[in-house]
Amino acid sequence: MHERLEQKQRTRRNLIEAALKLSGEQGFSSISLREVAKVAGITPAGFYRHFHDMExxxxxxxxxxxxxxxxxxxxxxxxxxxxxxxxxxxxxxxxxxxxxxxxxxxxxxxxxxxxxxxxxxxxxxxxxxxxxxxxxxxxxxxxxxxxxxxxxxxxxxxxxxxxxxxxxxxxxxxxxxxxxxxxxxxxxxxxxxxxxRIQERPKKKVSKKSSRRKSQR
Structure with missing residues (x-):
């Protein structure tokens, strides 16, 4: 039972790796179920034991x-x-x-x-x-x-x-x-x-003349 589960996981992994390889060459939307199954080393019928469809x-x-x-x-x-x-x-x-x-x-x-x-x-x-x-x-x-x-x-x-x-x-x-x-x-x-980055605005320098005018007011 344990060996069967491991084999199933390996096959699923092989399908994912096969899809990655093929999609790298021609794009995922261009590859077929048969191509993926062939590269993974299983029959097209065996694909459906792991995934419902290509999506x-x-x-x-x-x-x-x-x-x-x-x-x-x-x-x-x-x-x-x-x-x-x-x-x-x-x-x-x-x-x-x-x-x-x-x-x-x-x-x-x-x-x-x-x-x-x-x-x-x-x-x-x-x-x-x-x-x-x-x-x-x-x-x-x-x-x-x-x-x-x-x-x-x-x-x-x-x-x-x-x-x-x-x-x-x-x-x-x-x-x-x-x-x-x-x-x-x-x-x-x-x-x-x-x-x-937020830049700090430099403070305006107040001239001595303007400060004197303010004080005179």
Missing amino acids: ELGLALIDEVGLSLRHLLREARRNIDKEGSAVRSSVETFIEYITENANLFRLLQGERQGSSLAFRKALFAEINRFIEEVTEDLDRGSKLLDQPLMDVGLAAEAIVAVAFTVGAEAIDLPKHRRQELIERLIKEVKMILRGA
Whole structure:
């Protein structure tokens, strides 16, 4: 019984990995149930023991995206604790992670305009959760550094948008060229944060003449 359950879990995992591989090559909306079953090493009929249809498999892939993004944040936070440089360590962790999980990132990028409404909604929900967590991190960091931001949520949204755009470039970039991409993303994130910081307005200096006029009145 235990072995059968383990085998079922392995087969389900194989289907998810097969779908990730194929969607990385041609987009999830373009792949068929038969293709996924073939790559996973099972019959098309065997597919239905694990998923009702391709849409349910797609939603399982979205769960993978969510887990991946949360793992990415945990790694980034751990590296910040070790190194102290929040922007650099977060960017380096991000680029390293997406290049190691290229098919997952391609799925995230490619299917935001996919044909399945349920798929798109689930994908956007995971991205929004990611933005919310980045918002919390920025809010916490700005308070620790006593550098308040005008709109933390918008700053987080801008950072995630820029990071995903640059990340898409990193996937197919040769390893020796990734460092310049990392430096570029670090600069862009810092620019967003600098622009979002609340600047204290300098106090107007009162001239001696105007102060004398006021006293004479």
